[in-house]
Amino acid sequence: MKHHIHTTINIHADSETVWNILTDFGSYPDWNPFITSVEGTLEVSEKLKADIGSFQFKPTVKVFEKGKQLTWLGRLIFPGLFDGRHTFECIPQKDGTTTFTQKESFSGILVPFLKKKLDGETKEGFEAMNQKLKEIAEQR
Numbered sequence: 001m002k003h004h005i006h007t008t009i010n011i012h013a014d015s016e017t018v019w020n021i022l023t024d025f026g027s028y029p030d031w032n033p034f035i036t037s038v039e040g041t042l043e044v045s046e047k048l049k050a051d052i053g054s055f056q057f058k059p060t061v062k063v064f065e066k067g068k069q070l071t072w073l074g075r076l077i078f079p080g081l082f083d084g085r086h087t088f089e090c091i092p093q094k095d096g097t098t099t100f101t102q103k104e105s106f107s108g109i110l111v112p113f114l115k116k117k118l119d120g121e122t123k124e125g126f127e128a129m130n131q132k133l134k135e136i137a138e139q140r
Contacts, residue, residue, distance in 0.1 A: 001111045005123050006103040009130040013137035015092035018100055019067045021136055022088055031132050034125035048072060053125060059086070082110040100133060102126045 011018055021027070025038040040048035042064050050057045050072075059074035062085070069089050076082035084106050091099040104126075106118060 001107070001109075003106045003111050003115055003118055004103065005106075005118060005126060006101070007123065007126040007130055008099060008101045009127075009134050010093075011098045011100055011134045011137050012096075013098060013140065014096055015067060015090040015098040017140055018098045018133065018137045019090045021133060021140075022090065022100075023070070031136055032129055033132060034129040042070065050074070053121070057084075059084075063087070076108075076110070080108050082106070082108040082114065098137075100130060102130060 023042060025040075028035060028037055035050060035052050037051040038048055039050075040046055040061075042061060044061050044064050046061045047058050048061065050059055055076070057074035057076070059072035061070070062073050063069050063071035067090065069087065071085065071087040074084045074086065084104050086104045087102070089099075089101040089103075091101065093099060104122075106114075111118075
């Protein structure tokens with residue numbers, strides 16, 4: 001089974017500013033209410049270490065387009081149990097603002113059992129992170 005979460009927010013800051021905050025993993029403990037820690041190198045095929053809520057994942061970077069998109073694939077224990085393909089996108093707008101999108105496609109045998117948590121707590125985490133990212137970027 002598959003399940004998707006998609007959130008978007010418009011940020012009154014240029015995409016470079018938003019991207020720089022997003023990819024400054026060292027500052028996550030200071031501002032990010034959802035992804036509290038990320039360690040690793042941002043290159044395709046590299047493994048990261050991420051603390052997301054009460055889970056610790058070791059996702060693999062699948063897409064890295066500097067300034068535009070970061071996608072990683074995380075798995076719980078083994079492939080097919082609970083997999084999440086998480087994407088962050090910074091889309092510059094003509095008026096100098098940035099549309100920030102955060103989305104995740106979940107798959108695996110645990111998805112039906114976690115759907116309520118995904119639609120509640122997980123989506124709320126995405127939205128809280130989006131809002132804090134907006135606040136920080138707009139203050140700069």
